[in-house]
Amino acid sequence: MVHQKTARFMAALFAMLMISGAPALAEQAAPKLANVTILATGGTIAGSGATSTTTVGYTAATVGVQQLIQSVPELAKVANVTGEQVFQIASESMTNEHWLALAKRVNALLTQSNVDGVVITHGTDTMEETAYFLNLVVKSRKPVVLVGAMRPSTAMSADGPINLYNAVLLAAHPDAVGKGVLVAMGDQIHGARDVSKTNTSTPDAFKTTELGMLGYLQGGKPFFYRVSTRKHTADSEFDIGGLTALPQVDIVYGYANMNSVALDAFVAAGAKGVIHAGVGDGSLAARVKPALSAARQKGVVIVRSSRVGQGILARNGEANDDQLDFVVSDTLSPQKARILLMLALTKTSDTKELQRLFYAY
Structure with a gap:
């Protein structure tokens, strides 16, 4: 009888201890959430259409940041x-x-x-350019993640909510620290330097076609498989702290039967640099090469790039770059070469130093 009473007393005492200690144990078990700031800039992720089936012909940049956040209540679970x-x-x-x-x-x-990380909601048309610009000028190893959507928020198959959730999850995760500026789209992680929008309208538009994406987002966790070896963010030598404007750099697109009209207009308008998005390996058309050479002699920096979209631009390959005093873009697309040249021209106009920067970034 005494043993039964003792057993009941001990059971009741244990239950009381468990109940009273439960909040403390829960507090110890609860992970500390990272602090993530979302900077909204507009775009399709904040767009709206006339009907739930409108996936083209919608109006971009109509939904505010607070509405975006409220539309994904699951964000509160990750940051x-x-x-x-x-x-x-x-x-x-x-x-x-x-x-x-x-x-x-x-x-x-x-x-x-x-602030442990930043997410930037952005339209997809120039997201790769904004991402690369930030990759060159952000001065921190904390995660910066760009995200967008290929379908407006009102579409029945809107991709914005899950993309935003993944972007916040990524920006809050310690594995994203030091990886440079990232793009989170379609459950994939891309590096800012090499990602491109490759389709006008489908949800899988963002690809790193040749060099490969960095990883996946799955099951509430990022999985990284590679990183960029090029300098970025905290290791970058570019500083925009005192800048209020960037040098004018324009892009001249190569094509059959090309002429120098666009190039001449850019030079006359005061371009400090021109990206020549040539055919093939950045080849120079016979009718354009003299105008490019003349522009360089006037002090305009010429960077040979390619419209192809993949591959290394060979220095002294399709043109004698040493003799012409040109720079080559390495693997950068014309639009990203423009960004690097603008920033580089805030430091130097020496073509040898500019070429070093193109091989470093």
Whole structure:
């Protein structure tokens, strides 16, 4: 009888201890969530269409950042999220001034101890360019992740919510630290330097076609398989702190029966640099080569690139770059070569030093 009473007493005592200690144990078990700031710039992810089946012909940049956050309540499970509406534009209207303002805001946020990562919602048309610009000028190893959508928020198959969830998850994860600026689209992780939009409208538009994506997002976790070996973010030598504008750099596109009209117009308009997006390995058409050479003699920096989309641009391959005093773009697309040249021209106009930068970044 005594043993039964003792057993009942011990059981009751154990139950009381478990109940009273449960909150403390729960607090110990609960992981500390990272603090992630979402900077919204507009784009399709914030777009709306006339019907739930409207996936083209919609209006971009109509939904505000707070509505975006509220539409994905699951964000609260992976991070402490705050939001700022930086711009509200379609990304084809992104300018150098927008880039400078955005980059300065990102740098300011990442100096704060209560910010562990930044997510930037962005239109897909120029997202690869904004990502690469930030990859060159962000001064932190904390994660910066760009995300967008190929379908507006009102579509029945909108990809924005899951993309945003994955982007916040990625920005909050320690494995993303030091990886450079990232792009999270379609459950995949891409590096800013090499990713491109490869389709006008399908959800799987973002690819790193030749060099390969960095990893996947699956089951609430990022899986990295490779990293970029090129310099970026905290290791970059570019500083935009005092910049209010960037040098004018334009792109001349190569094609059969090409002429120098566009090139001559850019030079006359004050271009400090021109990216020649040539055919093949950056070949120079016979009717354009003299105009390119003349532009260089006037002080305009000429960078040979290619419209092909893959491969290394061979120095002294399709043109005698040493003799012409040209620079080659390595594997950068014309639009990304433009970004690197703009930033490089804020430091130097020496073509040998410019070529070093193109091989480093």
